[in-house]
Amino acid sequence: MTSQAPDRLSHLLDLQRLSAAQMDSLLRRAQAFASGGQAPQALAGVAVCTLFFEPSTRTRLSFQLAAQRLGAHILNFDASTSSVTKGETDLDTFRNIEAMGVRGFVVRHKGDGAVAALAAAAKPGVALLNAGDGRSHHPTQGLLDMLTLRQAKGEDFSRMKVVIVGDVKHSRVARSDLHALRALGCGEIRVCGPQSLLPEDDTLHGCVVSQDFDAALEGVDALMMLRLQRERMAEGLVESLEDYHRDYGLTEARLRRAAPDAIVMHPGPMNRGVEITDAVADGPQSRVLNQVGNGVAVRMAALEMLLG
Amino acid sequence: MTSQAPDRLSHLLDLQRLSAAQMDSLLRRAQAFASGGQAPQALAGVAVCTLFFEPSTRTRLSFQLAAQRLGAHILNFDASTSSVTKGETDLDTFRNIEAMGVRGFVVRHKGDGAVAALAAAAKPGVALLNAGDGRSHHPTQGLLDMLTLRQAKGEDFSRMKVVIVGDVKHSRVARSDLHALRALGCGEIRVCGPQSLLPEDDTLHGCVVSQDFDAALEGVDALMMLRLQRERMAEGLVESLEDYHRDYGLTEARLRRAAPDAIVMHPGPMNRGVEITDAVADGPQSRVLNQVGNGVAVRMAALEMLLG
Amino acid sequence: MTSQAPDRLSHLLDLQRLSAAQMDSLLRRAQAFASGGQAPQALAGVAVCTLFFEPSTRTRLSFQLAAQRLGAHILNFDASTSSVTKGETDLDTFRNIEAMGVRGFVVRHKGDGAVAALAAAAKPGVALLNAGDGRSHHPTQGLLDMLTLRQAKGEDFSRMKVVIVGDVKHSRVARSDLHALRALGCGEIRVCGPQSLLPEDDTLHGCVVSQDFDAALEGVDALMMLRLQRERMAEGLVESLEDYHRDYGLTEARLRRAAPDAIVMHPGPMNRGVEITDAVADGPQSRVLNQVGNGVAVRMAALEMLLG
Numbered sequence: 056m057t058s059q060a061p062d063r064l065s066h067l068l069d070l071q072r073l074s075a076a077q078m079d080s081l082l083r084r085a086q087a088f089a090s091g092g093q094a095p096q097a098l099a100g101v102a103v104c105t106l107f108f109e110p111s112t113r114t115r116l117s118f119q120l121a122a123q124r125l126g127a128h129i130l131n132f133d134a135s136t137s138s139v140t141k142g143e144t145d146l147d148t149f150r151n152i153e154a155m156g157v158r159g160f161v162v163r164h165k166g167d168g169a170v171a172a173l174a175a176a177a178k179p180g181v182a183l184l185n186a187g188d189g190r191s192h193h194p195t196q197g198l199l200d201m202l203t204l205r206q207a208k209g210e211d212f213s214r215m216k217v218v219i220v221g222d223v224k225h226s227r228v229a230r231s232d233l234h235a236l237r238a239l240g241c242g243e244i245r246v247c248g249p250q251s252l253l254p255e256d257d258t259l260h261g262c263v264v265s266q267d268f269d270a271a272l273e274g275v276d277a278l279m280m281l282r283l284q285r286e287r288m289a290e291g292l293v294e295s296l297e298d299y300h301r302d303y304g305l306t307e308a309r310l311r312r313a314a315p316d317a318i319v320m321h322p323g324p325m326n327r328g329v330e331i332t333d334a335v336a337d338g339p340q341s342r343v344l345n346q347v348g349n350g351v352a353v354r355m356a357a358l359e360m361l362l363g
Numbered sequence: 364m365t366s367q368a369p370d371r372l373s374h375l376l377d378l379q380r381l382s383a384a385q386m387d388s389l390l391r392r393a394q395a396f397a398s399g400g401q402a403p404q405a406l407a408g409v410a411v412c413t414l415f416f417e418p419s420t421r422t423r424l425s426f427q428l429a430a431q432r433l434g435a436h437i438l439n440f441d442a443s444t445s446s447v448t449k450g451e452t453d454l455d456t457f458r459n460i461e462a463m464g465v466r467g468f469v470v471r472h473k474g475d476g477a478v479a480a481l482a483a484a485a486k487p488g489v490a491l492l493n494a495g496d497g498r499s500h501h502p503t504q505g506l507l508d509m510l511t512l513r514q515a516k517g518e519d520f521s522r523m524k525v526v527i528v529g530d531v532k533h534s535r536v537a538r539s540d541l542h543a544l545r546a547l548g549c550g551e552i553r554v555c556g557p558q559s560l561l562p563e564d565d566t567l568h569g570c571v572v573s574q575d576f577d578a579a580l581e582g583v584d585a586l587m588m589l590r591l592q593r594e595r596m597a598e599g600l601v602e603s604l605e606d607y608h609r610d611y612g613l614t615e616a617r618l619r620r621a622a623p624d625a626i627v628m629h630p631g632p633m634n635r636g637v638e639i640t641d642a643v644a645d646g647p648q649s650r651v652l653n654q655v656g657n658g659v660a661v662r663m664a665a666l667e668m669l670l671g
Numbered sequence: 672m673t674s675q676a677p678d679r680l681s682h683l684l685d686l687q688r689l690s691a692a693q694m695d696s697l698l699r700r701a702q703a704f705a706s707g708g709q710a711p712q713a714l715a716g717v718a719v720c721t722l723f724f725e726p727s728t729r730t731r732l733s734f735q736l737a738a739q740r741l742g743a744h745i746l747n748f749d750a751s752t753s754s755v756t757k758g759e760t761d762l763d764t765f766r767n768i769e770a771m772g773v774r775g776f777v778v779r780h781k782g783d784g785a786v787a788a789l790a791a792a793a794k795p796g797v798a799l800l801n802a803g804d805g806r807s808h809h810p811t812q813g814l815l816d817m818l819t820l821r822q823a824k825g826e827d828f829s830r831m832k833v834v835i836v837g838d839v840k841h842s843r844v845a846r847s848d849l850h851a852l853r854a855l856g857c858g859e860i861r862v863c864g865p866q867s868l869l870p871e872d873d874t875l876h877g878c879v880v881s882q883d884f885d886a887a888l889e890g891v892d893a894l895m896m897l898r899l900q901r902e903r904m905a906e907g908l909v910e911s912l913e914d915y916h917r918d919y920g921l922t923e924a925r926l927r928r929a930a931p932d933a934i935v936m937h938p939g940p941m942n943r944g945v946e947i948t949d950a951v952a953d954g955p956q957s958r959v960l961n962q963v964g965n966g967v968a969v970r971m972a973a974l975e976m977l978l979g
Contacts, residue, residue, distance in 0.1 A: 102736055113459060116438050120410055120463055123436040128739040130732050142901075143940035151729060151939060154963035155736055285450075323459060324451035347462035421767060424746050428718055428771050431744040593758075631767060632759035655770035 070234040089352035098127035103159035121354035182361035197231030218245040221281030247271035272312040377500040378542040397660035406435035411467035429662035490669035505539030526553040529589030555579035580620040686850040705968035714743035719775035737970035798977035813847030834861040837897030863887035888928040
């Protein structure tokens with residue numbers, strides 16, 4: 056995320072360098088959209104391209120819907136399955152579409168920093184939105200999670216206890232959530248998962264880290280469950296799905312350790328029966344579908360801010 | 364197809380429970396669109412998603428065009444090729460897109476009843492249109508076939524003799540046509556095909572069933588030819604394409620047994636040289652392309668009725 | 672390209688039969704679009720389908736953006752990867768989409784003459800734009816290259832020396848460029864490449880043909896570099912990428928043989944390090960990205976002319 060001038064962003068690449076004021080402003084605008092606010096034709100005539108070097112239909116649909124609601128023209132380029140780039144570099148692919156007159160790019164890439172590298176090459180007036188790069192950043196997911204927390208718990212994060220559970224090590228969602236929670240002054244951030252799935256660098260600075268799920272749940276106001284990728288088994292990082300579920304699966308019984316009005320979040324897609332049971336996923340404390348709805352609102356706010 | 368109130372449909376799942384009045388109303392509206400009628404922006408700001416768990420580019424395009432002509436935003440989710448649902452259940456996939464604020468879903472699924480199951484879980488105000496499920500239903504195909512019949516033969520179905528030819532057993536098109544023809548009071552419904560491709564349940568009640576194509580053609584006003592899926596050979600249900608063509612292929616010579624002004628229909632895509640010859644497919648009695656055009660009109664009428 | 676009446680085209684299939692006046696008119700209109708001119712809603716309510724029997728994401732995006740900027744509804748049908756046509760003929764696929772009410776078709780096909788064959792079957796009022804067929808034609812690429820030349824060198828082609836370099840034999844880009852350069856009266860057209868990649872028919876009539884790249888570069892005003900398809904090695908037409916680069920790769924040193932203000936063009940995607948070096952591709956004389964931008968403008972002009 057670079058800034059041309061104070062309060063004026065060129066791109067949305069991460070949440071680290073977003074000021075608290077900028078984040079608050081984005082969340083307020085997103086809340087207006089979530090409440091049914093319109094921005095008719097704010098992006099009329101503006102072309103936005105989803106440029107996905109790693110597939111993700113749901114995130115693409117969410118951005119697409121957000122762009123359409125603002126009146127943008129939307130193009131989709133699935134570079135992950137396209138055989139047509141024919142050995143072309145990512146940068147040439149990007150520059151080509153940019154040269155067509157596209158002003159907004161929603162980019163996903165498996166490489167850490169790959170979206171920022173493209174943004175560094177962008178022409179003035181062209182904005183990139185990071186839709187997930189490697190394990191590093193997924194800023195709109197972080198923002199939609201914060202919006203979901205605010206809707207349930209109010210704007211004062213200093214009194215909130217939040218726990219992030221699971222494969223934090225490989226999760227860009229967790230990293231963006233951590234940055235956002237810190238920026239908004241979250242009272243207590245707990246992180247819980249098996250040692251093999253916790254990062255060893257300074258990602259978790261200031262967090263209360265634990266491998267004991269039951270203890271980590273005590274009195275929390277919100278649970279952010281992470282998806283367990285099945286490849287973690289092949290990599291030897293997790294014994295089995297059954298073991299993982301026994302130790303870190305969220306059940307109704309476990310959820311009772313949290314505050315009575317605690318909310319449950321998950322970025323999707325859920326592995327039902329692994330990191331979360333049906334009863335919790337579909338239960339009264341689940342905010343999973345609110346997160347999805349907030350995703351469109353947050354992306355509208357981000358697109359409008361950068362391109363409107 | 365459930366109804367919230369008399370004459371008010373929530374979904375279009377099948378044609379069984381559509382009243383004759385509702386069907387007539389849909390067909391009149393479709394005829395208006397087929398004649399060039401406009402419904403500018405009837406679905407402005409409404410998001411419609413094609414959610415295909417089984418691929419079908421042509422049906423998807425037809426619905427997409429219908430939705431665009433009504434001013435809707437259109438999203439496409441090809442769940443059949445998408446690797447990105449990552450083991451997610453169909454219901455979670457549906458609920459996710461629904462949570463984004465999409466109000467209309469055009470759903471195709473290989474499982475019988477799968478579309479109705481999703482509809483049962485839909486939120487109020489969200490409408491599902493069945494674009495084909497298993498062998499069961501393809502309601503818009505049934506409606507477009509009825510529209511094509513009305514255009515050629517008038518609105519009084521009681522005087523019509525119609526024959527459905529081919530693999531009725533595995534055909535959702537045939538089932539929806541049968542329901543529609545009965546609802547509109549078709550005078551005589553004949554069904555013709557090899558024993559191995561005729562259903563054994565009560566699908567054909569009230570129909571004149573025959574395995575003799577020449578006899579079944581005598582004096583009919585309309586022929587509804589079905590596509591022969593090549594997998595029927597592997598399944599041992601049909602000896603060979605040559606045998607099938609000899610016994611059930613529609614040639615110009617055979618067509619002369621029908622009424623002189625009989626029309627020929629086919630849901631496409633056609634196996635030329637198998638169930639139909641080039642001369643008939645492209646001949647003056649063919650209404651195959653009229654069916655395609657009517658498909659867009661019928662889908663506009665259905666989308667407008669459910670979402671307008 | 673057939674004409675209903677003088678100055679009125681039905682389709683854009685090739686550049687041979689385009690009169691100099693028609694080409695000039697298209698280029699002037701394209702220049703207006705390239706300079707920011709608008710044609711708001713010139714194609715409002717018109718449905719345009721990209722029908723690609725051979726994949727090409729970039730060309731498809733360019734046409735899609737052009738159609739959207741004119742207010743058209745756009746449909747995409749990737750017939751190259753679609754399993755859903757189920758053995759249907761190309762003609763039936765085309766006629767089906769045509770019967771849905773689509774008025775514009777952007778067609779790419781690997782077969783020479785395949786697009787013209789479909790155009791011959793089109794209904795009155797339906798327009799086909801050839802987006803590349805076999806080795807034969809790629810008319811909008813030819814036009815965008817001419818627009819790029821005019822922007823850099825002015826409208827008087829009689830004083831221009833242009834060299835086309837590389838695999839002319841298999842290139843529809845080269846053929847369309849040759850037709851366009853002749854129509855606009857280019858002063859000198861040089862063609863350079865290894866004998867195995869030069870056509871043996873009359874494609875090159877009137878051109879100065881050479882296998883000596885250094886000699887062919889002397890004093891030229893523009894270089895049109897062609898992509899070397901890697902399959903040429905497997906076919907034994909080229910020894911190795913290294914050999915090709917040594918003999919026909921455009922380096923900064925070589926470029927100094929051209930006129931000081933010579934421009935470098937490439938239809939993309941580029942094989943960096945093979946037919947062109949990074950320093951040239953990204954250097955001050957490169958017009959590669961201008962070509963891409965001009966592509967949208969030319970396609971807007973063509974769509975407007977045929978369908979507006």
